[in-house]
Amino acid sequence: MRKWVGLVALLVAEAMNLLDATIVQVAAPVIHTDLGGRTADIQWFSAAYTLPFAALLITGGRLGDIYGRRRLFRLGVVGFVLASTACALATQSGVLIGARAVQGLTAATIIPQTIGLIRSSFSGPELPKALGLIGPVMGLAGISGPLLGGVITEATSWRVVFLVNVPLGIAVLALARLLPESRSPERPSLDLAGTVLLITGSALLVFPILQSRDWILLPLGIAVLGGCVLQQRRSGSRLLELSLFRRSGFGAALGTSALFFAVMSGLTLVVVLHQQLTLHHSVMRASLVLLPWSAVSGIASWCAGQWLIQRFGSRLMYVGLGVLLIGLLATRISLVPALGICGAGVGLFTTAFFTEALHRVQPQETGSAAGLLNAVQQFGGTLGVAVLGTIFLHHPAAPQRAFLVATAVIVVTVATTHLMRSPRSRQSGPGSRERARTAR
Template sequence: MANERGHLLPTTIRYRHRWAALAVLLTAEAMNLLDATIVQVAGPVIHTELPGPAADIPWFSAAYTLPFAVLLITGGRLGDVFGRARAFKLGVASFVLASLVCAAAPGAGLLITARAVQGAAAALVIPQTIGLIRALFDGNERAKALGTIGPVMGLSAVTGPLLGGLLTHAVSWRAAFLVNVPLGLAVLLAARYLREDRAATRPKLDVVGTLLVITGIGLVGYPLISPAGTNWWLLAAGAVVLGVFAVHQRRTSAPLVEPSLFANRGFPSALAGSLLFFAMMTGLMQVVPMQLQLGEGADVRTAGLTLLPLSAGLAVASWFAGSELVPRFGARVMFAGLALSLIGTLALSLIEVRAVALAVCGLGMGTFTVPFFTAALDHVRPHETGSAAGLLNAVQQLGGTLGVALLGGLYLISDRAATAFGVAAGLTVAAAIAVVPLSSRRGR
């Protein structure tokens, strides 16, 4: 491995602190991903303290996830161009400052703006993780280290609402943002264990492609979050812009998304599976607290604690899948996870077994995420790393936004959680179909 000036680093320096560096990367990843869901439960409480239209509530979450998704691809490419460790540190520092503004925000407008800055900073941090891990580890150790990403992503996603609910009840919703400050500072202090890494050949930044993808995803995402009847034409306009983006990527000499990622059906299969699975997962985490607070009159702490069986199931299953199942059975473990998720989702309509159903959902989600992310990234080549990481994470965040809009909207329209749970079950089946090519994927 080379340092920032291209000189090789001694092997002893390269490996001496690799596990400490992995802990730094995973802590930053967890911190950034937690904030994608941390206000899902606390949104109604924030709305009562920062008066404004009810339409502000979904934007407390979406103002983070939409810039996060839009800029992830660019964030990955910036790491390729300027160095992944440098981009990582800049992103963490910006995230900490934005978190302070969120915690001190006197009004909804400033909070939403600061959340957007948080999302942009997270988009600079998250894509660097995979590249820096690949630079630190080789062989079986690399596979083991990469296998930790899925559990961290899944656990962060489900822990966010739980942590947000508990902090809001015990202290204030502002505390949900303040916890990022000591964590972020600790990550920056420990970032000395990281070694600079970038693409072997410094690529150019595709400015036109960046503007097209930001515009396209923004146009697609806005009507999903604010589904007023007059806004749906934006969805069609966004699809057109993204089509132009795809054409541009084929013609430009410095594409934002590496075309070689689509050379076989493995990576596109991973993108489709990620979109569908995380739409189901994030949508369920939105609907269950909504049902409790709006339909059953529960308080914010109860709503957050109700998701605890799901979090516990995901944690246990992630560990067991990574240590036992995936080494034995490989990517086929994904289907066992999706089957458990389907069973749990269908049982959620029965209130008397809701805790058990959520635990089964968590077991399924944890069993799925470890083999999924391992298989999705298994054959990504070094020059594709930034592009692949950014694109995979962007699709995950778009899936989450879609899930919140679709399942949450269905619940509000029908006033029946069972309708949303039925659609979630359909998304689970669709995800299983989408990842079939990934389960039998071979090297290039």
């Protein structure tokens, strides 16, 4: 019972992270109107959070391996609450963007601990059920975020949307004392050089896309990230557990995560911007448009975790991607129902994806794997915001261009999904993977 109560703290922390992101996306145009600045600042309100979040998640996971995941989790929550308060007090766009970056940094010490603690607390048939609860909670946060963003911004001020994190953070800290401490059985060391290379390369890659200039930085960013890979091969204190890449399909899982969540984050921003900047709808009406996506996603994820994964195994990922493609194509007919279809695909895919991606990870690799999966997810989300947001801002009267690009990316994701599945899972029948996992 204690581990299920502790799971509540982890789920609330995951929800707090998504809640903050979705609230800010809905409120971003209003924030820009109030604080002024460049149009690109609208994208930076999100990217300033997700970029350091993505770049430091691996380090956050490693710190949890070294010093204890519960300890890092609690420290991160305290820092996140303080940074949220600073966001609420910002008087200029630059100050807000800086405070958002600090939020992302502190969140990077929270989120890798959640998956790591779930992975180390649950096993066998309990693991997909525990992971399956993430979907409904995230779906609820996804529903609450846009609605709260709309209600709070219209009724009070956009500043209050950041203060929502304060009571949530206090509740998480109260529940976190019930979590058991968890760390890697083999104490790893911290790779500062690898961390610096990863942060620098990521920033150089994303900055020119958001700014639509300084394109020379793109190849420089790729070169720095390539240098990071070489440094990891030679370093005695690695940022990453390179043994993860010898696990069947783990590398493909990283590519799948980056592509999939690039579409999710980018499309959410495009929908909000289209509603407010092109159609001139209120922030409340814009938030309600996202309701079908979030609500159906939470329901589908819960069903997947409770029943469908046990019956269909990793094949459920294909079903989710197929449903998502249908939803994206249907946006040309009617946006709101199509977003509901997209939400069903998202919920079916995500629960099956994380179950498949993590089940072969060893205990000493948990922190690195959780941080890496979350990092590429957030980095993909940052690129999605940059690319799809830029496409929309250049062609605000034609949002379907962004949806067309998203459709193409999901088609590629189908191929990477096939590569991440183990040969056994491709040959086995429905449910046999779960029975094999239980037996192990």
